[in-house]
Amino acid sequence: MTAAAKGPASYFPSIERTYGRPVAEWKELIRASPLTRHMELVSWLRAEHGLGHGHANALVAHTRAEDATRS
Numbered sequence: 001m002t003a004a005a006k007g008p009a010s011y012f013p014s015i016e017r018t019y020g021r022p023v024a025e026w027k028e029l030i031r032a033s034p035l036t037r038h039m040e041l042v043s044w045l046r047a048e049h050g051l052g053h054g055h056a057n058a059l060v061a062h063t064r065a066e067d068a069t070r071s
Contacts, residue, residue: 008059018055019049031063042057045059
């Protein structure tokens with residue numbers, strides 16, 4: 001039995017279903033953005049791509065956490 005995703009990753013299946021793009025594509029967009037602050041990125045995803053606040057926040061949080069562990 002696979003453990004259920006927790007934290008921001010728990011939103012990923014819903015994000016992919018709702019917006020029709022894989023999470024990896026959203027992460028690429030976030031990383032390519034010139035914006036660097038968390039809430040700037042969340043606001044940008046909401047305004048430019050129509051994501052809801054929770055979904056945008058989850059994507060930004062997970063992407064930034066991944067990037068922090070790679071550094």
